[in-house]
Amino acid sequence: MTFVLVVDDDPAILRTLSINLRARDYDVETAGDGRSALQIVDERMPDVVLLDLGLPDLDGVAVLKQLRSFTQVPVIVVSARSEPDDKVEALDLGADDFITKPFSIEELLARVRAATRRAGVENPGLTVDVDGLTLDVTDSRASRDGVDIHLTPIEWRIVEILVQHRGRLVRQVDLLRTVWGPTYERQTNYLRVHLGSIRRKLERDPAHPVLFVTEAGLGYRFAPRLTAQP
Template sequence: MTFVLVVDDDPAILRTLTINLRARDYEVETAGDGRSALQIVDERMPDVVLLDLGLPDLDGVDVLTRLRGFTEVPVIVVSARSEPDDKVEALDLGADDFITKPFSIEELLARIRVVSRRNAVDEPALVVLAGDLRLDVTESRATRGDQTIHLTPIEWKIVETLARRRGRLVRQAELLHAVWGSGYERQTNYLRVHLASIRRKLEPDPSRPTLFLTEPGIGHRLAASDAAR
C-alpha cells in the first residue's frame, strides 16, 4: 500500500484528499503545519508527500528544503500559488511535480501514480550489514559468515518492510498491512510469532534482540546499521 502524507493547513482539503485517497486504497496521514510534517517524515517515511506552500509555521519552501536535506521521497507541491517563479523555485529545490489549486482529484491521482512508479523503478538494491550478518534484501538472501540462513517468504516481507525504513519506527498496523494486506491491521499476534522466528534465526541472542526491536503496543524497527546499496 502506498503511504501518502498530505501537508496542508486547510481542514477541508485534508478531509477531501484523505477520503479520496483512502477510497483508492492509499494509506494516508495528514499534517496541518510544516513542523508536524517533518516529524512524521522522520518517524515514518512516506512514499509520497503532497505539500502545500502556504503553511502557518514554516513556509512550504522551507519544508521542501529541509526534506531534501535527508530524503529523496517524492514531493508533489499542491499550492494556490500559480506564478511561474513559484513553480520554478519549488522544482529547483527538488519537488518532483507541481499542481495548482483548484485541481481535479483524477489529475492529482495520476501524478501520484507517476512519481510512485518513478520511485519504484529507481529504488536501489539494499544490503543490510550487522556484524557478520549480511541481509541481501533485494535478493532475499541471508548469510552469517559462510552459513546461509533460510527465511520464509513472510519473514522476508517483514524484514524488507523494516529494512526499507531501517532505524525508523514502523507501526504495527502499517507492518501488518504491508505483509498480509488489508483486513489484518489488528492481527498483532501474527507479528509476534513471525518476529520471534526471525530473531531466533538472525539475532545473536534472541532473548535480547539488538537488531529487530519492538516498542510494545506501538511498532517495530530494524536498528540502524551499515548498509550497502
C-alpha cells in the same frame, strides 16, 4: 497500500483530498502545518507527500528542505503560488512535481501515481549492502563479510517487509497480519522471538541493534541510515 501525507492549512482541501484518495484505496494522513507534518514523517514515513507552500508555521519550502535532509520520499507541491520562480525554487530544492491550485482531482491523482511509479523504478529490487552485511531479499540470500547466513522462511518474510519499508515504521499489527494472518494480530511475542533471532544473525551487536530497530509499543523499523555509511 500506498501511504499519502497531505499537508495543507485549508481544511476543505484536506477533506477533499482525503475523501478522494481514500476512495481509491490510499492510506491517508493529513497535517495542517509544517511541524505536524514532520512529526508524522518521523513516526511513519509516507510513500508520497502532497505539500502546500503557504503553511502557518514552517513555510512549505522549509518543510521540503528538512525532508530532503534525510529522505528522498516523493514530494508533490500543491500550491496557489503560480510564479515561475516559486516552481523553480521548489523543484531545485528536491520537489518531484508542482501542481497549481485550483487543480483537477484526476490530474492530481495521475501525478501521485506517476510519482510512486518513479520511486519504484529508482529502487528496483531488494538488495542492501551495509556495514559488511549483504541482503538479497529477492533471492533470499544473506551474508556478512562473505560468510553466508541462513534465515528461516518466516525470518525472510519479516526482513522483506521491513526492507521494503526501509526507514519507515512498520506497526506490529501490520507485521503480524501480513506474516501470520488476521487472527494473530495480538501475538506480539511472535515478533519478539523472531526479531531476536534476526538480530542475532544479522546485527554486529545484537544487544544494541542499529539495523532492525524497535519503536517501543509501536513496531519495527529497518534503519540502515543509522549506521556509518561509506
